[in-house]
Amino acid sequence: MKRTRADRAGKRAFAGWIGKRVLGGILTVLLASVLIYGALRLVPGDPVLAMTGGRRLTPDQIEALRHRHGLDRGFVQGYLAWIGDALRLDFGMSTNYQTSVTSLITNxxxxxxxxxxxxxxxxxxxxxxxxxxxxxxxxxxxxxxxxxxxxxxxxxxxxxxxxxxxxxxxxxxxxxxxxxxxxxxxxxxxxxxxxxxxxxxxxxxxxxxxxxxxxxxxxxxxxxxxxxxxxxxxxxxxxxxxxxxxxxxxxxxxxxxxxxxxxxxxxxxxxxxxxxxxxxxxxxxRRDFPVVQGIALIAVLLFVVVNTLVDLAMPFIDPRVALGGAGR
The missing domain is CATH 1.10.3720.10 (MetI-like)
Structure with missing residues (x-):
């Protein structure tokens, strides 16, 4: 009976340890995504002019670019729209290649x-x-x-x-x-x-x-x-x-x-x-910000996923890791 209770407590502690690792990875990706999206807003001057390299555009074209990249909305609203699209593997359109960023990266x-x-x-x-x-x-x-x-x-x-x-x-x-x-x-x-x-x-x-x-x-x-x-x-x-x-x-x-x-x-x-x-x-x-943002987010996601998988594999390689982590 005591051994059964100890086993259950050990499993709960191990599950909590795994949950902390996964939650930490998710929070890291979210924080990095805020910084990646915010980088476009921190560009000196007008971000649209920075993306177009100073090319002359009509007011309608400038407004269309602002809407495409969420620059006509507030930071929070624009970020939520961008990260929502990113979760669906939609990183927008490349301003240089005039095609989907997702298809560019996939190819x-x-x-x-x-x-x-x-x-x-x-x-x-x-x-x-x-x-x-x-x-x-x-x-x-x-x-x-x-x-x-x-x-x-x-x-x-x-x-x-x-x-x-x-x-x-x-x-x-x-x-x-x-x-x-x-x-x-x-x-x-x-x-x-x-x-x-x-x-x-x-x-x-x-x-x-x-x-x-x-x-x-x-x-x-x-x-x-x-x-x-x-x-x-x-x-x-x-x-x-x-x-x-x-x-x-x-x-x-x-x-x-x-x-x-x-x-x-x-x-x-x-x-x-x-x-x-x-x-x-x-x-x-070429200041193609949608492509840069998409690749940067994928790089961060790759780092987090690999490190999380390594953390989750550790207890199976060395049980002392699980015992030490569950005790904290």
Whole structure:
């Protein structure tokens, strides 16, 4: 009976912990959406003139633009109308392309989506592999890995993109300099250099953080006990090191995966890819505020969703997280 009551109390506490995480994510998106919508109102001068780049418009055209973007209404009323449309995946019309912002972003995701996934796989596999090997080997290997992680972390993405283009496209001619390719194999070939350029910083972060996490687990008492009992080195690393270090690493991986979406702006521009990142850059330069607002809101939503999913997955990877969170 007591155990049943304890189980019910534990489930209620765990459900409350999940509810807090989800509610926190929703509030974050709402606050960010207010700031994103309000940015248009903070433009110096007339926002309509800022969007049109000073082009001469008739009074009827100016009034139509004001109504389209909710500038003829108060802030609260305009925001509620805008966020209501956004919840229906309607981000308005692009002032530059004269088409739906949603369709523009959806069409560009065909390039940005594979690029982000490709880059994430490269960063996670190489970063964690280097981190684990350097933590286990130690000595010269550990120092070399630390130097490589420090250099890659400090290298800006645009520098990596220029260097890769100069060496592998212009110099050696191994990879194409621009374009996204057609078909699976051709697309992977075209996206290899952009994916590597995006993955370099993420690789450095994962290698450094992963090395520290794995090294800490290797020094724990239960690892020494397992070794003294004759458990094989591979089994010790798999069961006691990697598994226990996975929880803190998952948080870093989630953050880096979401940040890759923002990183597409630099890489896609450098490699001439028609993705969401290059669309954001061109929309900022052309003052296409509806497109900028739509991409910004999607980026915030991606960060919040990924971080919330990571938080919800933590208790299943490390039950201590759930116990600690439920107790607060």
């Amino acid at each position: 560009r995701l065909g390039v940005s989506g594979p690029l982000i996934l490709y880059s994430a796989v490269l960063a996670v596999v190489s970063g964690l592999a280097v981190a684990l090997v350097s933590a286990v080997k130690g000595g010269l290997v550990n120092r070399a890995a630390g130097m490589a992680a420090a250099v890659t972390t400090a290298t800006p993405t645009f520098v990596s993109a220029i260097g890769l283009l100069a060496l592998f496209s212009v110099g050696l001619g191994w990879f194409p300099a621009t374009g996204a390719g057609t078909g699976l194999a051709d697309r992977l070939w075209h996206l290899t250099l952009p994916a590597v350029a995006m993955a370099i910083v993420a690789f450095g972060v994962l290698a450094r953080v992963g090395n520290a996490a794995f090294a800490e687990e290797l020094r724990r008492e239960h690892v020494e006990v397992a070794r003294s009992r004759g458990v094989g080195a591979a089994a010790v690393i798999r069961r006691h090191v990697v598994r226990n270090a996975l929880a803190p690493m998952l948080t870093i991986v989630g953050l880096l995966f979401a940040s890759l979406f923002v990183g597409t702006a630099v890489v896609e521009t450098a490699f001439g890819l028609d993705g969401v990142g290059s669309l954001l850059v061109s929309s900022v330069s």
